[in-house]
Amino acid sequence: MSAQLDKLNRRMRAIPPAVRQAVAPALDQSADELVVTMRNLAPDDPATGAPDLKTSIKWREENELRRVVFTDDFKARWQEFGTTKMPANPFFWPSYRLKKKKLASRIKRAISRAVKTRRQT
Numbered sequence: 001m002s003a004q005l006d007k008l009n010r011r012m013r014a015i016p017p018a019v020r021q022a023v024a025p026a027l028d029q030s031a032d033e034l035v036v037t038m039r040n041l042a043p044d045d046p047a048t049g050a051p052d053l054k055t056s057i058k059w060r061e062e063n064e065l066r067r068v069v070f071t072d073d074f075k076a077r078w079q080e081f082g083t084t085k086m087p088a089n090p091f092f093w094p095s096y097r098l099k100k101k102k103l104a105s106r107i108k109r110a111i112s113r114a115v116k117t118r119r120q121t
Contacts, residue, residue, distance in 0.1 A: 012065065015065070016118060018114065018117075018118055019111065019114040019115060019118060020064045020065060021064075022110060022113065022114035022117070023065065023107065023110045023111055023114055024064060025110070026106050026107050026109070026110035027065070027066075027067050027107060028061075028067065029106065030067070030099075030103040030106055030107060031059035031067040031069060032059070033099060033102075033103065034059070034069050034095060034096065034099050034103065035057050035058065035059055035069055037095040037098065037099055038057045038069070038071075038091055038092055038095040039054045039055075039057050041090075041091035041094060041095055042054045042057060042076075042079070042091040043079060043089050043091070052073055052075075053071065053073045053075065053076055053079060053091075056071045056072050056073035056076065057069070057070075057071045057076075058070060058071070058072070071092070076092070079091065080092050080093065
C-alpha cells in the first residue's frame with residue numbers, strides 16, 4: 001500500500017501549479033453545492049426546531065486539490081445512521097451519492113480546460 005501512496009503522491013506533485021490553480025474554483029463550487037444539498041436534506045432538531053445540524057455542515061480546504069465536507073455537530077452520526085431509540089434519517093451519504101457524478105464531471109472538465117490552456121501557451 002505504501003508503494004501505491006508514493007505513486008499517487010508523485011503524480012499529484014507532477015501536476016503543474018497553473019493547472020492546480022485553475023481547478024480550485026471547480027473544487028470550491030463542488031464543495032459548496034454538496035454542502036447546500038446536505039443542508040437541504042438534514043433535518044431540523046425535532047425537539048427545538050433549530051437548524052443546528054444544518055448550520056454545522058461545512059467544508060474546508062485541506063490543500064490545493066482537496067476539499068473536505070464535514071459536520072461538527074456530534075449528533076449528526078445519530079441522524080445519519082439512527083440509534084436503538086431513533087430510526088436513521090440519512091442526509092450525508094445520500095447527498096454525496098446524488099451529486100457524485102455531477103461534481104466529478106465538473107472537476108474533470110476543469111482539469112481538461114486547464115491542461116488545454118497550458119498546452120496552447
